[in-house]
Amino acid sequence: MTHGGTVSTTFAKSVTDGVAGSLAGVDAELARRFPGDPGTRQPVHTVYVPGDALAPGTPREWGAEALALLDAHAPDAGALADVLGIDAALAEPVYARVRAKLESEPVEDLRIDFEDGYGVRADAEEDAHAARAARLVADWCGKDSAGSPAYAGIRMKCMEAAVRERGIRTLDVFLTGLTETGGLPDGLVLTLPKVTYAEQVAAMARLCEEFEKAHGLAPGRIGFEIQIETTQSILGPDGRATVAPMIDAADGRATSLHYGTFDYSASCGVSAAHQAPDHPAADHAKAVMQVAAAGTGVRLSDGSTNVLPVGSRDAVHDAWRLHHRLVRRALARAYYQGWDMHPGHLVTRYAAVYAFYREGMARAAERLAAYVARSGGDVLDEPATARALGDYLLRGLDCGALSSAEVTDASGLDRARLEQLAGRRAPAS
Structure with missing residues (x-):
């Protein structure tokens, strides 16, 4: 009922204020736990290189080897399109961009591995490799030079008792070396592998906090990735899902969840011939990760394939087709990052990623423009779709x-305007 241009209401302001007061804690929890996208660039992949195999020119060498494979096995746009099934209209722009990327920034994110890919070494040897890793990461991330990765860091040994002390020492040597070289770079990334209990994540968060205090760094400056590669990181012994508690245990420091294809598959009893990112066991784990991370600002990364593009032309083409299909599949499932294990994987990583975005650009732009203009069109989009x-x-x-x-x-x-529509918050300074 209206009276003189106004509407009648029943609830007194005290009722509304009372509801607001009762939900104040929920409002604060929502803001803390689900802050949304961090507003920064997410790399499309992570390249793993053992700590003893690292050299100043490693990223550029990967790019050069990828280009050599491209020249040898797909020397022009049509050849690559034929191998991968890329639409003819996309062939030239995708091929040109792949070549340019391999020349300018072949590796977006490089993880120096002190875990499975490195093994157990004498303490003095691992200390020396960790100190060298710090110098190289400081060099790569501290300047804008051709061939340097935008993101780089280490994967330490896990928090299990047998290797815990060595893992913590390597982390300490690496972070201390970075601090002495000029400070922690913006592109720094740390990876905690083989997590089984949330308490291990909390321990990593404590190490980060203690390092910040010791060096006068801002609280929360150091974040880390949680590697999901054990069954216990998906389902606990009490039958409860465990990914969300792990994110919570990081106390705001978790930056992403990385799926470990082979360790997780093996822990589920999957035979070696069937361990792959598209196995049903992998899909289940990643679906749990996806739901747990949604809205938290914690990002996802798919795993890898161990089928390498090496050998004859037919063998290279077969490996490229497999990798290209897996990357396309991951992108469609909103896993925008993955592992690459060989320089030849860079070819199909970028080919798949570039084709994925280029083929949908016109339609996405059209729908977004119609949403902004409220001009309708043949799809009725909502704010969530606009994001x-x-x-x-x-x-x-x-x-x-x-x-x-x-x-x-x-x-x-x-x-x-795109960032506003996507709901990206301003990156922390």
């Missing part, structure tokens, strides 16, 4: 699949 469309275009821009001019021409929107 997904904006995020899609931003990811294409971040990895080099799309140019700013292309996106703006197609959508009429600049990057700032």
Whole structure:
């Protein structure tokens, strides 16, 4: 009922205020636990290199080897498109961008491995390798030079009793070396493997806190990835899902969850011939990870394939087709990052990623422009879909699949407006 242009209401302001007061704690928890996307670039992959095999030119060497494979086995756009089944209209722009990427930034994220890929060494040897890793990461992340990864760091040994002390020492040597070289770089990434209990994550968070206190760093400056590669990291002994408690135990320091294909598959009893990122056991684990991380700002990374593009042309093409299919499959399932184990995987990583964003750019831009203009169209999009469309275009821009001019021409929107629509919060300074 209306009276003189006003509407009648029943609830007194005290009732509304009382509801707000009763939910104040929930509001605070929602803001703390589900802050949304961190607003930073997410690398499309992580490359693992053993700590003893690292050299200053490792990223550039990976790019050069990938280019050599491309020249040998797919020397032009048509050849690569034929191997991978890329649409003819996309062949030239995708091929050109793959070559440019391999020349300018072949590795987006490099993890120096002191765990499975490194093994057990004498303490003095691992100390020396950890100190060298710090110098190289400081060099790569401290300058904008061709061939340097935007992100780099180490994977330490896990928190299990047998290797815990060695893992902590390697972390200490590495972080201390970075601090002495000029400070922790913005692109620093740390990986905690083989997590089985949330208490191990809490222990890693404590180490980060203690290091910050010792060096006068801002609280929360050091974050880390949690590697999901044990059954206990998905389902606890009491039958409860454990990923969310692990994120909580990190106390705001968890940056991403990385799926470990082979350790997890083996822990489920999957035979070696069937251990792969598209196995049902892998899909289940990653689905649990995805739901647990949704809205938290913690990102996801798929695992890897161990089928390498080496040998004859037919063998290389077969491995490329497999890897390309797995990357495409992951992208469709919203796993925007994965592991690459060989320089030849860079070819199909970027080919799959670039084709994924380029083939959908025009339609995504059209839908987003219609949403902004409220002009309708043949799809009725909601704010949540607009966020997904904006995020899609931003990811294409971040990895080099799309140019700013292309996106703006197609959508009429600049990057700032896309970030607003995607709900990306401003990165922490």
